[in-house]
Amino acid sequence: MFRSNFLTAKKNSSFAATRLTREGVQFVFMLLFVVFAAILQSINMLVLMSGALLAILFIQWRLMSRTLSDIQMQRVLPSTIQARRPFVVQLSLRNPRRRLGSWLMLIHDQVVPKETPLGKGVPGQSITLFLDRLLPKQVQSLGYECMVPIRGRYQFSAPEISTRFPFSLMRRVRSLPISQSILAHPTQGVLDPNWRKFLKLPRLGRIHRQSSSAGGDGEFYGLRDYRHGDPVRHVHWRTSAKRDKLVIRQFEREESQAIAILLDPWRSTKQLQNGNASLEIAVELVASIIVRVTKTERSVATLAVAEEQQPFIARIQTLNQTGAALDRLSTVTLPKVDGLMEAMRQTLRYTGGREPIVVVSARSRSEFSSTRTAANHSTQTSSDSDAWTREQSIENRVIWIDVSSDRLDHFFVRG
C-alpha cells in the first residue's frame, strides 16, 4: 500500500549549512565589543566575560553540528493518491548514535506541482514539523496530512532538518538531496448504480471470452508472468519454480459489460477562457467509470484518449492496468489539434465494434458535428465525400456525454 524511500543523511550525500540567527548576530556583535574592550583595556572581568561568551558560541556550534550529524530519515508516501483526497505522509527519523541525542529539530518538507493542469511556476506548499528530542538509537515518526487540489505529478523536494539547539545563536540546516515524486490520480466521483441505464448502454450479452487473472470465475486459460496487483492465490508455483520467476494462472471471464471510454480533451478557444473546470470534470468522470467497470463490476474497459498525434488506447482488465490507466489520465493535457475523429476511428477498430464507445467531452455532439462539417466544406472532393459518410456513421455509433450539460448530474456527482 505504501512505498517508501530511505533518505539517509550521510555526510557525502547531504548538504549542510550553518547560519547565524538574528539572536546570534546580536550576540556576536556584543562578543566582539567585549573581546576588543578586554584586549585593549585588560580589564580582568571583561576578559573573563569575553571568554564565557566565546565558550557559549563555541558550544553552540559544536553541539549543533553534532546534533544533526548521522541522522537518518525515511519518508513514506502512499502508492496512489487522488486529487482533493487527503493522504498521510510519514517521516521517520532515526538517531544511530550511541550516546548523543538530538534536540529541538524542525523538519521542513515541501510539495511542488510538477506537471499539473495548474501550469508552470505555481508555488508549492511547505510544512514544518517539530521534533522535540531524539534519544540515541531511537526512531521517531512524524506525520502530516496532505491534500493536492488537482491531478498531476507532484514533487516532494528534499526535506530539511534544522536545529538551533542549545542556545539559538546559530541554525544548522541539513538537506537530504533525494526527492520523490508522486502522481495524483483524478478524483473519483460517485456514479449512480444505474449509470448504464442513464447512458442507454446496450446489454451485449455473452459475446466472447477474455482472459483474466483476477476473475477466477471461468475456465483455465493459460499462464503468464506475474504482475504487481495479481492475486497470490493464482500463482502457479510449479511453473514459477521451473522458470525461476513468478507465473500465474489466467482464467476466462465473461465480458458481458465491456465498454470503451473515449476522453476528448479538446476545448475551443472560447471554452479555454472559462478555465479548466470542464476538462477536469471529464477526466474525473472517465476515471470514475473505469474504476467502476474494472473494480466494482469486475468487467473490462477500453480507455482511449484523443491526443494530438496518436490516440492513446489501452485495454484494462487487471488492477495493475487500472492503475496505469489512472496514471495516464493524471497527465492528460489540452491538445493543440482536435484528434477526436481519428481517436473514434481507431477505438472502433481496436474494439472491433463489439463494445459501445462512450465519448466523454467538454463539448456537445452538435458542436463537434458543426466543427467537422465546417472543416469538410472547405476541402471537399469526391473521395472526401465517402470519408465524410464513414465518419458520420462512426459518430452516430458513439454515445456522447457532454460534461457541461445538466444531464451529467443525473448519474454522476463529483468527488
Added chain:
Amino acid sequence: MSTVSVIQSTSSVTWRVVSNFSMLSLIATSLVSMGKHSNDLLILVLFSVGLALVTNDWLGWIRIGRTSAHFGMLIGAAIALFGYWFARQSIQYYGIANLHAVANMLVYIQIPLMFQRRDPRLFEHWGVFLILEFVVAALLNDNFLYGVLLIPSLVVGCATMMSLAAYATHDLANKSQVASKWNWRSILSHFPWSGRLHSKSSGIEMTSLTELPDCPKSDGWFGWLWGLALGIGVALFSIVYFFGMPRLHTGAFEGLGFSKPLVGFSENVSLEDFHELMASNDLALRMTIREPTTNRRIDLLEPPYLRGTVVDNYDGRGNWEASRPPKVLTDVFLPGQIREELSRVENTLIVTIQEHAQLGSVQFSLPPFFHGKTSSGLKFNERTWCLRNASSDSRRLIVVCSERKIAISMKHRAMSSRINRPIC
C-alpha cells in the same frame, strides 16, 4: 489539530522563558547594585519583574505593544540621561558616574520590555540588554567576588538561552502549522477581486498530525541540568581563556579609552588656576614586586607611597613647574645617609604595575623614568629606590635598589620604607 489548540500551547513554554529571563535580569541587576553599593536598581527590578509576571504573564492585564514598549524605553533612557546630567552638575560628581548612568539606563530600558507582549524579538532585545548589564557589572566590580558570582550567573544564563532556543523553535513550528492552513493567500482568495492571486496559488494543504508539545522536553528541568553542565563548562573555558588571552597593556597613556584620561596634575600650576581636586577611593592600579631570579613575590609591610608629577620648582611669580630634568627629592640627605656603594650595585626587582579603572575618570600617572646605565647624579641610601632603565613597557619597571642581601633580609621591614621615598 485545531488552530486554537496550537496557539494555546505556546503559553507554557513562554512562561518558562519569561521566568528564566526575569531571574537573569535580577542576577545582573544584583551584580550592578553590588558595584554601585546601592540597592535602588535591584529593588526597582525586583518590583517590576514581580509585577510583570503577575499582570502580564499570569493575569494578562498589561500587555503593551512593541511601539509602546519602544516609547517606554525612550522615556527610560531619557530619565537615565537626566540623572547623569544632574549628577554632573552636582559637586558630588565623580568619574564612575559614567558607568552608573549607563547601568541605570540599561535597567530603565529593560522595564518596558517586561510588560511587552511576548514574542521572540522581545527576548532578543532583552538578552542584549542583559549582556550589556553584565559588562557594566564587570566594569563596576573588578574583583574576585564578581568572578565567583559569574559562575552561577553563567548557569542561569545557559538555562535561559536554552529556554529561548526551545521557545523560538516552538514558535517557528507553531507559525508554520498555522500558516499551512490559514495563510494570507487562502484568506484573500475568498474575495472576488482575488481571482488572479488565487490562480497562482497551488492550493495544496498540509496539516501536521503530530501534536505540538505544550512544553518541549528539552526545556524545564532538562534545560536546567544542561544549563548547569554547560555553565560549568563555560566557566572552565573562560578561566583558561583568562590566563591564555594576550594582553596589549595599552593603558591610559595611549589614550585608547572611551574618553581622554585625566592624569593627575599638569606639569605646571599657576596661581588662579582652577581645577577640581578629585579624591577617589576607586582602585587605580595594582602593583606587584618580584625578585627577578626566583620570580618570588615580595610582600610589603605597608602600602607603597607613590607620587606622580611633583611640581617642585617655584619661579617666585606664582608659577610652579616640574624641574627639568626631574630633580630627585632624595638629593637632600642627612650626613651619613648617603651610601656610595649602593650606586654600584644593581640588584633589581621587577615591579609590575597594572592600571585599573581605565573607563573611570581617575588615572594614575607614573613618574618619569630615569634613563641611563650609570647612576651618576643619583645618591642612594637604604631608603631610596628609583626607576632606572625602564623598558618600553610602562608597567614593567626595573628598580635599582640597595644590595641584594639587604633587600632580602630587610624585606619585611625595609622595603616599605624604601618605597616610601620615591623619586620623580
